[in-house]
Amino acid sequence: MKTIILIPPSEGKAEGGHNEPLKAVSGITADLIEAIKEADPKKLYGLKEKALEKAITVNKEILSSRTMPAMERYTGVVYDAIEYKTLKNKSDFDQKVLIVSGLFGLVRPTDLIPNYRLKIDKLKAAKLWLNSNSEQLKDKFIIDLLPQAHKKTVKYDNGIEVEFVLKKAGKKMPAGHQGKHIKGRFVRWLIENNITDQKHFSDFTEEGYKWTGDVFLKEI
Template sequence: MNTIILIPPSEGKADGGNDDPLQSVSNITADLIEAIKEADPKKLYGLKEAALKKAIAVNKELLTSKTMPAIERYTGVVYDAIDYQTLKNKSDFNDKMLIVSGLFGLISPVDLIPNYRLKIDKLNAARLWMESNSEQLKDKFVIDLLPQAHRKAVKYDNGIGVEFVLKKAGKKIPAGHQGKHIKGRFVRWLIENNITDPKHFRDFTEEGYKWTGEIFLKEV
């Protein structure tokens, strides 16, 4: 059974691109692009002033702007920690990794995408993608590193959700922003060591996290 690793996109994205604009999009993406046009920008983006203007401008050019591989487009903490450019086995990464995008569904690191702005909890994106995404995950073993909002866009029969949790004064709390970095490091470790079985998760101990059999836990 093939292993797939699911990660979220990042809100931070590189501008521009050197590849041609999209030649075609799925029906779901097309419907979402139309919904974006009709939505109230302030409610859709939750941004103000310059950031709001940029989001509006970026989405107006979805079908005409230059594209680049998704792994280069996303620039957030998880992606910085993966450090794709220094991976020795990029082909293995490209084969196993899928990104759960609100606008494009499940995409591989090498899929060409434009800059865009759409959270998966807007415009019913998660619900719209659920059936299509889940179909692609059939007969796969899934290592799920998604936030809760993105998990609403997928369903799989075989897999494991991975959480990074801090234990402070006896109380467990989500790792939060720090958790994004360790997730990226974990993804890199999975690929570099060809890990596909959760029984080996105990061998990952970066930054003091230890696998309990259910979660990665760090005492602080």
């Protein structure tokens, strides 16, 4: 059974691109682009002034702006921690990792995408993608590193949700923003060590996290 690692996109994205524009899209992506045009920008983006203007412009140019591979486009903490450029076995990463995008569904690391702005909880994107995404994950073993909002876009029969948890004074709490970096390191570790089974998770101990059998826990 093939192993698939699910990760979220990043809100931060590199601008520009060195590949041709998409020019045309179909299906759910096309429907969402039309919905973006009709939506109230302030409600859709939750931004003001220059940031709002920039988001509007970026989405107006989805089909005309130049593209780049997804692993170059996304620039958030998870992606910085993966350090994709220095991976020795990029082909393994490209085959196993899928990015859950609000606009494009399941995105491969090498897929060419434009700059865009759409959170997964807007325009019913999660609901729209659920059936399509889930169909693509059939007969796969899933290592799920998705935030709660993105988990609503997928269903799978075989897999494990991986959570990073902090414990302070006996109380447990989600790792939150700190968890983004360790998620990226974990993904890199999975790929570099060809890990496809949770029985090996206890070998991962970066940044003081230890696998309990249910979650990665760090006492602070």
